[in-house]
Amino acid sequence: MYPADCRIRTGRLLVAFSLWSIFMFGFIFQTASAFAAEAAVSEATRQCLECHESVHPGIVADWKQSRHAVMTPKQALLVKDRNQKILTQMVADSLMETTVGCAECHTRNAAEHPDTVSHNGFDVHPVVTPRDCAACHATERDQYADNIMSHAYRNLADNAIYQDLQRSLLSPAPWKQIEKASSSLHAEAVTCYYCHGTKMEVTGVVNRSTDMGDMAFPMLSGWPNNGVGRINPDGTLGACTACHPRHAFSQAVARKPATCKECHNGPDVPAYKVYDASKHGNIAAAQQGKWNFTTTPWVIGKDFTAPTCAACHISLLVSEDGNVVAERTHRMNNRLAWRIFGLPYPHPQPILPDVTVIRNAEGQPLPTDFSGGMAKTYLIDEKEQRKRTETMQAVCRACHSTSWVAGHWQRFESTIQRTHSLTKTATDMIVDVWKQKLAKGYPESLFDEPIEKLWSGLWLYDANNIRFTAAMAGGGDYAVFAEGYAPLSKRLAEMDEWIARRRTRSR
Numbered sequence: 001m002y003p004a005d006c007r008i009r010t011g012r013l014l015v016a017f018s019l020w021s022i023f024m025f026g027f028i029f030q031t032a033s034a035f036a037a038e039a040a041v042s043e044a045t046r047q048c049l050e051c052h053e054s055v056h057p058g059i060v061a062d063w064k065q066s067r068h069a070v071m072t073p074k075q076a077l078l079v080k081d082r083n084q085k086i087l088t089q090m091v092a093d094s095l096m097e098t099t100v101g102c103a104e105c106h107t108r109n110a111a112e113h114p115d116t117v118s119h120n121g122f123d124v125h126p127v128v129t130p131r132d133c134a135a136c137h138a139t140e141r142d143q144y145a146d147n148i149m150s151h152a153y154r155n156l157a158d159n160a161i162y163q164d165l166q167r168s169l170l171s172p173a174p175w176k177q178i179e180k181a182s183s184s185l186h187a188e189a190v191t192c193y194y195c196h197g198t199k200m201e202v203t204g205v206v207n208r209s210t211d212m213g214d215m216a217f218p219m220l221s222g223w224p225n226n227g228v229g230r231i232n233p234d235g236t237l238g239a240c241t242a243c244h245p246r247h248a249f250s251q252a253v254a255r256k257p258a259t260c261k262e263c264h265n266g267p268d269v270p271a272y273k274v275y276d277a278s279k280h281g282n283i284a285a286a287q288q289g290k291w292n293f294t295t296t297p298w299v300i301g302k303d304f305t306a307p308t309c310a311a312c313h314i315s316l317l318v319s320e321d322g323n324v325v326a327e328r329t330h331r332m333n334n335r336l337a338w339r340i341f342g343l344p345y346p347h348p349q350p351i352l353p354d355v356t357v358i359r360n361a362e363g364q365p366l367p368t369d370f371s372g373g374m375a376k377t378y379l380i381d382e383k384e385q386r387k388r389t390e391t392m393q394a395v396c397r398a399c400h401s402t403s404w405v406a407g408h409w410q411r412f413e414s415t416i417q418r419t420h421s422l423t424k425t426a427t428d429m430i431v432d433v434w435k436q437k438l439a440k441g442y443p444e445s446l447f448d449e450p451i452e453k454l455w456s457g458l459w460l461y462d463a464n465n466i467r468f469t470a471a472m473a474g475g476g477d478y479a480v481f482a483e484g485y486a487p488l489s490k491r492l493a494e495m496d497e498w499i500a501r502r503r504t505r506s507r
Helices: 003-038 043-055 057-064 073-078 102-106 130-145 148-157 160-170 176-182 192-196 251-255 257-261 271-276 279-290 309-313 382-397 402-435 450-471 485-506
Strands: 117-119 122-124 201-210 213-221 324-326
Touching (some): 117 213, 148 160, 148 192, 251 257, 257 271, 257 309, 271 450, 309 382
Antiparallel strands (some): 117 122
């Protein structure tokens, strides 16, 4: 073939390809436009958008990229079987025909919201709560309500021992007087309660002059906050936005490890740091740009090739031939037999999400006593532990052999026993210190003296890092020299040295 012929044929191919591209672009554009036209915005939301598109362009841009903006509940419910994005089958007729926009969320249940104000002819509340989301996501709301995370504020704020630990961290001795003068709810809101959630209450109404005229806005204590156990003005618990940030409420964002990192970065709950140091995290860092984070169900091996937090704990997982590996859940401990962060010892998961009811053998609000005994009445039994372990192991076996999984679990449960033993050694030492009046101890404070800080750091940080690394097949060095056995043994040695010095002084 001569060069001229090649040029002619190449030119024809380019023209044909260009015409095909134009046709396909037009087809896709028309399809998208038709779909958007079908997904009609309500008149109330249209009025919201007219102002807020200029006042809050970032919010509106986020919403426009969401499924809420382009799909009505009616269309969502037409999706059948395991491809459904929502589990609820009952949605109010008034919500079925329009997209889920500003008004559908921020005027929902207005009479039950103390933060509701009159705003341009609408009764609007700024804080959208699980009760509002339940209009379309009732199953998810119910599962989350049975989740220990939804009670995170009360589980911290209503437990005297946890409050003692909080004070020792935020108002450390011997500078308590100085810290007390400057401490406030605002300071706490960016520490423990950033993740646990704040208690939000309406404290009044303020009138502001805006470009749209004078407007009334509710004044809220504890706001802003997206904590998992937030107590909302309407009395509900939790914030869906902890994992599904507003206003896109992206499933992809919720599935990515960085979302969980916000509150699980350690060293008390070092899940993300361990994941980052693990082979799973290594694969994710290299490959997740190629993964599909938006499909339901999530197909193992096709949509992703290594687990994320969501894959192990939440998502509906199927094999490539459609067999279900794990059902979707918003109850985060459904696949967990052990609660591995120490209080001070690891223990079976609590039966109820409200752990303020727990009392150990010594009457303290802890799931274990200082000798290592379990408050079994409040914790799941061995049968339930086996059931949850089997559910999690099924996820592991999607990529690993049965012998690999069995070996991993042997190591994990042996590590639980090992750290239990190390914690008991330290706890026996501190109990003896209290008995000999070398430190004040319970009930005055368990955490404010130097020896107590060494003891609590051993199980709250070091032992936790060791267990999380074993549970998540994490990096070995992380749990030895970085955060784990080495600092734990150092604390034990420092405890022993402190006790020897104090005994010498008291003679």
